[in-house]
Amino acid sequence: MLKEKASIIPHECGDCPIRHRAVCARCESDELEVLDQIKYYRSYESGQTLIWSGDPMDFVGSVVSGIATLTQTMEDGRTQMVGLLLPSDFVGRPGRNSAAYDVVAVTDMVMCCFRKKPFEEMMARTPHIAQRLLEMTLDELDAAREWMLVLGRxxxxxxxxxxxxxxxxxxxxxxxxxxxxxxxxxxxxxxxxxxxxxxxxxxxxxxxxxxxxxxxxxxxxxxxxxxxxxxxxxxxxxxxxxxxxxxx
Amino acid sequence: MLKEKASIIPHECGDCPIRHRAVCARCESDELEVLDQIKYYRSYESGQTLIWSGDPMDFVGSVVSGIATLTQTMEDGRTQMVGLLLPSDFVGRPGRNSAAYDVVAVTDMVMCCFRKKPFEEMMARTPHIAQRLLEMTLDELDAAREWMLVLGRxxxxxxxxxxxxxxxxxxxxxxxxxxxxxxxxxxxxxxxxxxxxxxxxxxxxxxxxxxxxxxxxxxxxxxxxxxxxxxxxxxxxxxxxxxxxxxx
DNA sequence: GACCCGCATTGATTTAAATCAACCAACCCT
DNA sequence: AGGGTTGGTTGATTTAAATCAATGCGGGTC
Incomplete structure (x- = not known):
């Protein structure tokens, strides 16, 4: 269970493994430079809860490596997973202050994070980010609807x-x-x-x-x-x- | 089952009943004028299928009045509703050419439509539309996830x-x-x-x-x-x- | 008024999945 | 090597919902 942290973590967006699929996929190199300034990495261990439903959310980010789940839990303990987060998937919702779901790491993972406020400001100035986020959200919505058929029928x-x-x-x-x-x-x-x-x-x-x-x-x-x-x-x-x- | 069509249909965005909730909610009056130029209304009868899954989609639009369902069907006939479209809800996905779900009117309804191509062009030029669409899509995603808990547990x-x-x-x-x-x-x-x-x-x-x-x-x-x-x-x-x- | 027709209800029975309960096999400790 | 822990399998029984099957009812129409 020994961790060697920062060593494996990329520091330049240029050689980021999720560069072409994440929320920054459409960014030009000058836009990327700005993101580079405000991003920071966090790593989590398998089993760790990154975010508790209802907690204030002060950051958003992308999964760089590893896998996490998005789950909802009822008072009596019944739980339903509502999303599976793989590398390049986005976590958090701009414009919302508290988390709607638990986010739990199922493997060790690394996230590329942005404080929410600067990210939102950047998003307002950078249509490429909002465009890509819309596209990703529409894909997630499709996946969720596919999943509704699985669950229901x-x-x-x-x-x-x-x-x-x-x-x-x-x-x-x-x-x-x-x-x-x-x-x-x-x-x-x-x-x-x-x-x-x-x-x-x-x-x-x-x-x-x-x-x-x-x-x-x-x-x-x-x-x-x-x-x-x-x-x-x-x-x-x-x-x-x-x-x-x-x-x- | 007699229909009187165009009479009840609004023609100016200014007095549109869904003006403040639809995809155009954030538009300024000059942006609204452009939309006004390219929009057109269509009405449907209760029971009518607006869109068949897999068909080419050449328009997008907003529900002005009435209710429709989004459904998925398996080959053997099992069907699952994956969305309920109420006034102000958006239909269609920019950037996709064929419909992913059946859309069926459950009451008589009126839609405010845009041909997909001009709408996409307008969206690229008008961040207010993309912003609002992102917001609406995130809300729908939340609703879908809420629904997954209902279906699953x-x-x-x-x-x-x-x-x-x-x-x-x-x-x-x-x-x-x-x-x-x-x-x-x-x-x-x-x-x-x-x-x-x-x-x-x-x-x-x-x-x-x-x-x-x-x-x-x-x-x-x-x-x-x-x-x-x-x-x-x-x-x-x-x-x-x-x-x-x-x-x- | 008599007859449908589409929707809805209610009852009897079956069945797929949940629940309750053992048990197994890796892996990890010290 | 022994004992615990975590994740997985398999079996017996129960149960919630599906299925199969009548029956009810309000609104049209001929």
């Missing part, structure tokens, strides 16, 4: 298959894996986190993962490493149009 | 109570009804549409509406007119923090 088996398909697809785009051949990826989530994502119990998740494995839809190496021999088969199991709308 | 009874609470709240803000006293509103949706919203069957919806009525949480006049004697009681039934975060 799919069976447990279809839910698991849908989650696998989503993670496989994200992994493929992130790592620029070519399209053909069996897909291999690591599940970033525990069974419990998967259950919170899908509106299931962890027992049901475990059973359905086993069932998909028994039926040859997926292969498992350990608990986390998944191989998908036939992506279209997985999409069928997910109840999706299996037109194979692969990548982007 | 709430019981049938809580789902119905949540829906009633949402409609009551929206109705109150729209009609500027003062806060205290019993709330009265009309359900804009059939039992089947409510079921599609909530990820339930229409039978379960009917049973739970009856149960809430029997328990005095709501009162019914006919099938559609609802009275809520105690809003906090309703929020408790919805499983929400009953801090009574009323209005806005």
């Amino acid at each position: 799919k069976t447990a088996r279809e839910k698991i298959a849908s989650l696998m398909a989503i993670i496989a697809r994200r992994d493929a785009t992130l790592n620029m894996n070519g399209t053909r051949g069996p897909l291999v990826f690591d599940l970033p989530l525990t069974r419990e986190a998967m259950a919170d994502y899908l509106g299931l119990t962890l027992e049901t998740v475990s059973r359905q993962v086993s069932a998909l494995k028994k039926d040859g839809v997926i292969e498992l190496e350990g608990k986390r490493r998944v191989t998908v021999p036939d992506f279209n088969r997985l999409l069928e199991e997910a109840g999706d149009d299996s037109d194979g709308g692969m990548l982007i | 709430k019981t049938a009874r809580e789902k119905i109570a949540s829906l009633m609470a949402i409609i009551a709240r929206r109705d109150a803000t729209l009609n500027m009804n003062g806060t205290r006293g019993p709330l009265v509103f009309d359900l804009p949706l059939t039992r089947e549409a409510m079921a599609d919203y909530l990820g339930l069957t229409l039978e379960t919806v009917s049973r739970q509406v009856s149960a809430l009525k029997k328990d005095g949480v709501i009162e019914l006049e006919g099938k559609r007119r609802v009275t809520v004697p105690d809003f906090n009681r309703l929020l408790e039934e919805a499983g929400d923090d009953s801090d009574g975060g009323m209005l806005i």
Whole structure:
């Protein structure tokens, strides 16, 4: 559990790994220089809660590396994940002062942060940032609506298959894996986190993962490493149009 | 079913009923004049499908009056509503060419439309529009995430109570009804549409509406007119923090 | 008035997933 | 090497909601 912090952290926007996908993607080099001035990095450990729902939020930022979840919790403890934050995803809402959801790191992670006030001022002066943020927000809205179909209408088996398909697809785009051949990826989530994502119990998740494995839809190496021999088969199991709308 | 069309349709942005809430809310009068030039009105009848998922979208627009639903459908017919469009809500996504969801009118309605291309050009030149659209999209994203909790973790009874609470709240803000006293509103949706919203069957919806009525949480006049004697009681039934975060 | 028709309700039965309950296997400590 | 902890699996039973099936009701129309 030893941390070596600042060493691995990039300091120049120029060689930032999320440069072309994050909220700054559209910025010109002069705009980037300004951002460079006001940004700072923070790192978090796996399991750490970055932000508590209801707390005042004095910064916004981008996930540079690692994964976090956005969750809502009811008084009696029932929890629902409402977002999965991967590298380049944006955290926080300009124009709002308190956090609406818990943000929890599921792996060690690094964030590129901006104090909210200067960022908002910069946003007002820099249409490129607002444009990109709008685009990202619209994408997130689409993802949320896709997820509403999963939560509202799919069976447990279809839910698991849908989650696998989503993670496989994200992994493929992130790592620029070519399209053909069996897909291999690591599940970033525990069974419990998967259950919170899908509106299931962890027992049901475990059973359905086993069932998909028994039926040859997926292969498992350990608990986390998944191989998908036939992506279209997985999409069928997910109840999706299996037109194979692969990548982007 | 007789229609008298253009007569009731406003023609000047100045006296538009959604002027202060729609995508044009932040526009100055000179910007409004430009919009005035490129806008046009369309009206639709109850039950009509405005837009089919997958179809090319050559316009965007705002709901002026009436209500529409955004729905997703699986091949086998299971459907999930993913949005409820009320007056001032925006339809369509700049930067995308084909529709992602079906849009269906549930009442007669009037839309204020813009051809997509000119609107996109205008948006690039007019930060006020992009700013407002970002704000509206962030609000929709919050609503979608709220809904994910409802779909994923709430019981049938809580789902119905949540829906009633949402409609009551929206109705109150729209009609500027003062806060205290019993709330009265009309359900804009059939039992089947409510079921599609909530990820339930229409039978379960009917049973739970009856149960809430029997328990005095709501009162019914006919099938559609609802009275809520105690809003906090309703929020408790919805499983929400009953801090009574009323209005806005 | 008699007949539909679309919506809604209510009842009986089935079923998918939750719940309750053991048990397993890595991994980590000192 | 032993004991604890965390995450995962598997089995037995219960339960909430789906499904299957009548029946009710208000508003049109012929």
